[in-house]
Amino acid sequence: MTEAERSTMVVRLDQGPVEYRLEQRGGPVVVVLHGGHMRASLVLGEEVFAESGYTVLAPSRPGYGRTPLSTGTSVSGFADVTRALCEHLGIAKVAAVVGISGGGPTAATMAARHPDLVERLILQSAVGWLAWPDRSTRIGAHVVFAAATEQATWGAMRGLMRLAPETCLRLLLRDLSTLPVRDVVAALRAQDRATLVALFSRMRSGSGFINDLQPAPDVTTEVGQPTLVIATRKDGAVPFAHAQSLAAVIAHAELVESQADSHFIWFGHDWPTIAETIRTFLTTDPPQPLQSVPQT
Structure with a gap:
């Protein structure tokens, strides 16, 4: 097995099978929802959490890896599946849910629907609720x-x-x-x-990926947790306007502009500074989140 790919497990929940990778490090849990063409066994952009001792839970979203499309097909459905996965694993609190690229809507929806579980939201090169793609x-x-x-x-x-x-x-x-x-x-x-x-x-x-192109209900006004939105103006896959819109509408959001040359913000020369911003964000006590939104 290469450094780029790690072992995963599959659990059968009431909603269906879910593939996931759980890397225990003794620290608080961070849930990472990767973007398009990615699955739980692939690792990208997680070093900042691993190096700080956080436990990382990375599930494969519907249609990727060994999570079938039938398991929580919609964005809201898989947000609830991820909540159920946390319960199955005995995780009562998530320090942050991280939405990368196409995983952004699911991460934001999980924060909105499960504020009792999720303390913070981090969105990296994330798709928002503007028209996407062209x-x-x-x-x-x-x-x-x-x-x-x-x-x-x-x-x-x-x-x-x-x-x-x-x-x-x-x-x-x-x-x-x-x-x-x-x-x-x-x-x-x-x-x-x-x-x-x-x-x-x-x-x-x-x-x-085709499933990712389906529209999802906009939950940005329902996210009450502190939110860090990170993106670069040079992203050719997800326009910077998505980050601007997310940061403008989410109540407690901060926009961090990366100087990276592409969608892959982790390769930018300023990533060490951004990583330090993430570490500070994760160790700042969050305010009390909004009350749970009724699930449909």
């Missing part, structure tokens, strides 16, 4: 990431990654930055380049 991207996604084609799409990517990793990185990062892709790739450190090669070589979309 029409051409949506059409393209239904072609290359459909159930009948996504395996072949990622198989071709893995083959190209073995034969011409530089070309493949440019191809995959092209839509993740507003900057010229050659400049983005050239600026990557060797370690970050290796991380991306390993990550892209193991990504799959399953039926999850």
Whole structure:
């Protein structure tokens, strides 16, 4: 098993099977909801929590990995499934739920629906409730990431990654930055380049990515927890306007602007400073959250 992929478990809850990874470190629990093409066994952006001794719980969202689409298909449904997973694991408090990219709506919805469980919300390069993605991207996604084609799409990517990793990185990062892709790739450190090669070589979309394109009820006005919204203006996948909108509407939100060159804010030169902001945020006593919103 590589550093980019770790072991997971599957539990059958009343709502259906859920794949998850639980890394116990003795500290408070952080729930990480990764974005598109990711599953529980893949690791990205978790070092700040691991290095601070936090226990990380990372479930595979519906349609990814070994969590079937039928388990909490909707954003609100899987927010409730994640609550049930916490109960199954004996987790009574979550220091923060972290929503990365396409996992943003589920993280925010979990915070809104379960304020007695979730103390804080962290959104990183997160999709919000503005229109997303644009029409051409949506059409393209239904072609290359459909159930009948996504395996072949990622198989071709893995083959190209073995034969011409530089070309493949440019191809995959092209839509993740507003900057010229050659400049983005050239600026990557060797370690970050290796991380991306390993990550892209193991990504799959399953039926999850197409499911992510379905609209979800906007809960931003219902989030009462302290919220940290982190994004870069150079993100070509999720426009910075999503972060601005989330920070403007969520009651106790702070917007942190990354200087990263792409959607992958963890590779920006200012990430150590942002990581310190996250650590401070996690150790600041949160105010009492709003009362639970009735579930439907």
